[in-house]
Amino acid sequence: MVSDAASAPSLEQDKQGFSTADLLGRIAPLLFLLVLVAVLSYLEPGFRTERNLFNVLRQVSIIGIVAVGMTFVILTAGIDLSVGSMLAFCGMAAAIIARGSRSLLEGNDPGGIQVLWASLAAMGLGLLLGLFQGTLVGYLKIPAFVVTLGGLGAWRGATLLLSDGQPISGISNDFRWWGQGFIGRVPVPVIVFFVFVLVAFVVLRYSQYGRWIYALGGNQEAARLSGLNTTVLTASVYGISGFCSGVAGFLLTARLNSAEQVAGQGYELQTIAAVVIGGTSLFGGEGGVVGTLIGAMLIGVLNNGLVILNVSPYWQPIVVGVVVVLSVFIDQFAKRRRRRI
Amino acid sequence: MVDACFWENVVGTAQPLLQMIGVGKRFPGVHALDDVSLEVRAGECLALMGENGAGKSTLMKIISGVYAADSGAILIEGQKVHPSNPHHAQMLGVSIIYQEFNLFPNLSVEENIFIGREPNRGGLVKRRALRADALTYLAQLGVNLDPRAIVRNLSVAQQQMVEIAKALSLNARIVIMDEPTSALTENEAKALFRIIQGLTDRGLGVIFISHRLEEVFAICDRITVLRDGRNAGHLVPSEATSEEVVHMMVGRPLEALYAESATGNVGPVILSARGLSRRGTANDASKVVLESIDLDLRAGEILGISGLVGSGRTELARAIFGADPIDEGQVLLDGQPVRINTPQDAINRGIALVPEDRKTQALVLLLNVRENISLPSLSRLCRLGLVRRNEERTLAERFIKALRIRTPNQAQKVMNLSGGNQQKVVLAKWLAREPRVLIVDEPTRGIDIGAKAEVHALLRELAESGVAIMMISSELPEIIGMSDRIVVMREGRIAGELQRSEATQERIMELSTGVSHEKSAA
Numbered sequence: 001m002v003s004d005a006a007s008a009p010s011l012e013q014d015k016q017g018f019s020t021a022d023l024l025g026r027i028a029p030l031l032f033l034l035v036l037v038a039v040l041s042y043l044e045p046g047f048r049t050e051r052n053l054f055n056v057l058r059q060v061s062i063i064g065i066v067a068v069g070m071t072f073v074i075l076t077a078g079i080d081l082s083v084g085s086m087l088a089f090c091g092m093a094a095a096i097i098a099r100g101s102r103s104l105l106e107g108n109d110p111g112g113i114q115v116l117w118a119s120l121a122a123m124g125l126g127l128l129l130g131l132f133q134g135t136l137v138g139y140l141k142i143p144a145f146v147v148t149l150g151g152l153g154a155w156r157g158a159t160l161l162l163s164d165g166q167p168i169s170g171i172s173n174d175f176r177w178w179g180q181g182f183i184g185r186v187p188v189p190v191i192v193f194f195v196f197v198l199v200a201f202v203v204l205r206y207s208q209y210g211r212w213i214y215a216l217g218g219n220q221e222a223a224r225l226s227g228l229n230t231t232v233l234t235a236s237v238y239g240i241s242g243f244c245s246g247v248a249g250f251l252l253t254a255r256l257n258s259a260e261q262v263a264g265q266g267y268e269l270q271t272i273a274a275v276v277i278g279g280t281s282l283f284g285g286e287g288g289v290v291g292t293l294i295g296a297m298l299i300g301v302l303n304n305g306l307v308i309l310n311v312s313p314y315w316q317p318i319v320v321g322v323v324v325v326l327s328v329f330i331d332q333f334a335k336r337r338r339r340r341i
Numbered sequence: 342m343v344d345a346c347f348w349e350n351v352v353g354t355a356q357p358l359l360q361m362i363g364v365g366k367r368f369p370g371v372h373a374l375d376d377v378s379l380e381v382r383a384g385e386c387l388a389l390m391g392e393n394g395a396g397k398s399t400l401m402k403i404i405s406g407v408y409a410a411d412s413g414a415i416l417i418e419g420q421k422v423h424p425s426n427p428h429h430a431q432m433l434g435v436s437i438i439y440q441e442f443n444l445f446p447n448l449s450v451e452e453n454i455f456i457g458r459e460p461n462r463g464g465l466v467k468r469r470a471l472r473a474d475a476l477t478y479l480a481q482l483g484v485n486l487d488p489r490a491i492v493r494n495l496s497v498a499q500q501q502m503v504e505i506a507k508a509l510s511l512n513a514r515i516v517i518m519d520e521p522t523s524a525l526t527e528n529e530a531k532a533l534f535r536i537i538q539g540l541t542d543r544g545l546g547v548i549f550i551s552h553r554l555e556e557v558f559a560i561c562d563r564i565t566v567l568r569d570g571r572n573a574g575h576l577v578p579s580e581a582t583s584e585e586v587v588h589m590m591v592g593r594p595l596e597a598l599y600a601e602s603a604t605g606n607v608g609p610v611i612l613s614a615r616g617l618s619r620r621g622t623a624n625d626a627s628k629v630v631l632e633s634i635d636l637d638l639r640a641g642e643i644l645g646i647s648g649l650v651g652s653g654r655t656e657l658a659r660a661i662f663g664a665d666p667i668d669e670g671q672v673l674l675d676g677q678p679v680r681i682n683t684p685q686d687a688i689n690r691g692i693a694l695v696p697e698d699r700k701t702q703a704l705v706l707l708l709n710v711r712e713n714i715s716l717p718s719l720s721r722l723c724r725l726g727l728v729r730r731n732e733e734r735t736l737a738e739r740f741i742k743a744l745r746i747r748t749p750n751q752a753q754k755v756m757n758l759s760g761g762n763q764q765k766v767v768l769a770k771w772l773a774r775e776p777r778v779l780i781v782d783e784p785t786r787g788i789d790i791g792a793k794a795e796v797h798a799l800l801r802e803l804a805e806s807g808v809a810i811m812m813i814s815s816e817l818p819e820i821i822g823m824s825d826r827i828v829v830m831r832e833g834r835i836a837g838e839l840q841r842s843e844a845t846q847e848r849i850m851e852l853s854t855g856v857s858h859e860k861s862a863a
Contacts, residue, residue, distance in 0.1 A: 206730075208723045215716055218705035225664055225702055226717045226770070227688040285707045 028330050029277050029291065033298045040305045047308055054187055060300035061193035062248045062255070064293065066267055067274040068196045069130075069244030071292045072237040074275050075204070076217040077284025078144040080241045082133065082151030083271055084264035088159045090126045091249030094118040095168040095259035098175050115174045122250035123243055129155060130242015134235030144238075152268065160261055169258035179255025189251045196244065200289040213237065217284030266317075273320050274299055277327040298323070356419045358383045358546040359404070359435075359515050364413035366399055373399045376413070377572055379565045381515060381546035386537055388557040388578075389550045391567035392590055392817065397550055400567070401517055405437040406430035417515075436508035437517040440524070442500050444492050451475035451488035454507045478506040481543075482536050498529035505536060516540060517548040522556060523651055524628070534560045552649050554583045554856050566590055583856045584847070591817055591846035607825065608640030609675075611809045612692070612778050616670035617660055629833040630656050634670070636828065636835070638778065638809045643800060645824030646813040648853050653833040654813045655697050658780045661811075662694040663687045688717060693771035697782040697813075699760075703767040706756035710748050711737035713755050713766050718773045740769035745795065761792025768799065779803060782813045797823060817846045829853055 041048040066083045073080045098118035129151070136147045181188045204210035215223040216233050224230045245264075253259045278295030280287025302323065303316050357380040366374040374396045381387045391397050402408045404415065406424030415422050417433055424430035430437075444453050451471050452459070460470040475488040484502045492500060501521060508516050518537075522530040537547055537560055551557055557564060558578045566573040566589045573589045617634040620627060631653050638644050646654045659665040661672055663681040671678050674690055681687045684694070696702035704713055714737045715722055722732050737751045744765045748758055755766055764784065771779065781800065785793040800823065804810050814820045820827055827839045829852035837852040850856075 202727075206728060207726050208719045208728055209726060211712060211716070211719060211728060214708060214712075215705045218707040219701070221702050222705055223716075225662075225684050225694060225696055227685045228716075229683075229685060285705065 024334060029279060029294045029298055029327060033294055036301050044308045056300050056304045057190045058187040060296050061189040062252050063267060063270050064193045064296040065196050065244050065248045067271040067292045067296050068200045068289055069241035070271045070275050071280055071289050072213060072240045074280050074282060075213050075284055075287060076234060076237050078237060080238060081148040081268045082155055083241060083245045084267035085152050085155035086126055086129050086242055086245035087249040087264035087267060089155045090122040090246035091253040091263050092159050092162050092259040093125055094122040094250045095171060095253050097121050098171050099168055115172060119250050122246045126242040126246020127239050131235060131239040134238030137238060138231040138234035163261060167258050167260045171257060175254050176257055179251050197289055197293050204288055214285055270299060273324045276324055279331055358418060360416040362414045364403060364410045366403060366408060366411050372570055374570045381548060383544045383546055384541050385562040386541050386547040386549055386560055388561035388564040389548055390564060390590060395567040396570040397567055401437060404435055431511050434512060434514035436511055436513035438504045439519050442504055444500055444503060446493035449489050449491055450486055450503050453492055453503050454478060454510050478509045481509060482506055497524045515546045519550045522551060522553060552854055554586060554854050587847050587850045591850055607642045608807060610637045611640050611675060612638040613673040614661060617667055618669040619660060619667050631660060632833045634835060638811055640807050640809050641804055642825040643804050643810045643812055643823055645820040645827040646811060646830060647820045647827055647849050648830035650815060652830040654830050655782055658694060658782050658813060662692060662780060691777035693774055693776035693779050695767050695771060695781040695784060699763050699767050704755050704763060707754060709752045709754050710766055711751035714740055714770045714773060717770055736773055740773060744769050761788035764788050778809045780811045817849055831855055
């Protein structure tokens, strides 16, 4: 009763539209990105060349695809620490299948079709690993942090087993095209990334499934009592995260022309950072994939800027860490302001 | 100190241990306490009684420093005090034992008793002193408990002992117990009464909050009754009857708010429960939650479910709706047994539940009015997995109008609405499913009078259109004013059923509290 009455005055405030603090909190990451781009362009003209910008985007895209999946998980108030390891495992599996494959264009070589199999394997395996973890979280109610922490270790180990500790390289041009090629002047992974963002945007914004995700993340008990199948829904977001990791693993193998055991190491920090910087709440129910796009680009531009400005690469994780904490602080600050009024 | 109190009592010039004089407390929109007074003398047990919502909890929270009183005075041994927080109240000698214990289940008995005050040397706990002190206080209570036992593994009664020992160790002079027997077996309750006796013998004052009249009559020296946030009277058990107490608790005229219900068009039985049983709560695996509940609900009627908090009303609703599992029994729809394992099953069969707590159980506060209303109906509003926005808007608009939900627009987040409007959103989301059976749990809790009347009118209208409604409420006037038939629950069982014509607040209270009574006051 007390809180009912306490929340009433905010109605008047909301009638006037968003408060300035609220608005500032929402667009802070975008503002920061724009300022950063402007500053870097000024300091180092090499930054704003088309080649460098596409290069940044290409670097962003693989982490960005993983972050799209992570957005679904975090929207349900979950977490997926295993993305980097799943990525490595799927990338490795793809490389093993496609090893020694040649281009389809080289004529009647059946080996070329292996690229298709490799991509399907990477996506399918990612989906399976993710759904397996999702089942443990959704049905057995094991905390997501624990399940995916286990996955973080286990899938990395599985990658080592699969490859016998050796990187696998020597894949066909067809395969490499996915990581290194262009469509027009745009790198292929960038296009894949944008397609993922677009699809995720439509799903989250306009689909029934997307609405369910927000309801589940906003209030699990209310979602259950409204007839949503919360166990299946919970499991599904980890499937999505695994699928995205699989695709990213495939693309990374293609870009490096090699599947490495250490591929995707530390991606859990980078992707969670991208999602959180983008304004998605770790408590679930709030945020979206457009924020993740901005968050991922912000991290990419920061990294690139540090390289361009000749700052030691060791600074990079420190900067990302600071930005994550800072962005969440700004967001919380804005929300506290909004609720206090 | 014991001797001094004893002597003062004998002489009869004792300063009351605790006096509350003219205490008032307002919350926005509610006058929770108005000019309430009470006093507790050293060595006595005072019963504080009143219906749910009469203001007992608020009053106790003021004594224990959780809330500050707006007006009035609190005196401890004649000294004016202003307990500013629970810690301060403890320093003043007031300890409160809530129904939900403030214990650390993962720590031992001794650690709980002295939490934050461990005997130590340079930050290192002196374990031997800790144990010895714990044993002293446990011995004072006459309880045989291993101080090393982990609290999680104790029974509810034993945990309560730990709380009391903690109060003693804080040198409490006034111990408040909020419904301490509600989770105890009969023998455990008797043991508790001996302990309370021991406390009063030592010169402490005890405030005992309970609904159970027989207990109050057995152990308390005086009774203070609250009603609607005011003093309804003070009684001495030896000079009063339980009927007088009940009358004092409920004795207000039925509000003229409730129109005469039109019971003419009650239809066939739609929903039945047969032998619904469930045992075990998080605290106590053997506690009876529901026991052999048989119930029939007819089309077009409002069936009121009354009973004290914790009597199994909410649990019954949740069991029928598939929100909680049941151990035994079945639910029948139109005479056919149906399996309802999840809320989804219930919803698909036309059953809807407006749960007890709209904020934690019914609404997604971060979503807007439209999205909350459409949530259970989304499948009907979708094509190819995408929500058809126009249809969704139309649906939301229809219910915002029909229920007069006051919101600037559909896109308003529900967390910004008032309690009454939030409750209407919850009702709207279920009405959009056109349910045949609507279960409402405390449909008007915490909402203002105007919204309350609107919700009542809406429920009546729905019943007239043939919906079967089961209404749980702690408010007796609401139950009596709205229901065609009333089922009263007590300790997980059905204590009795009353027709509208025979229902009075006294009768319901008698059934809920289990006061045996030869002649009905009605």
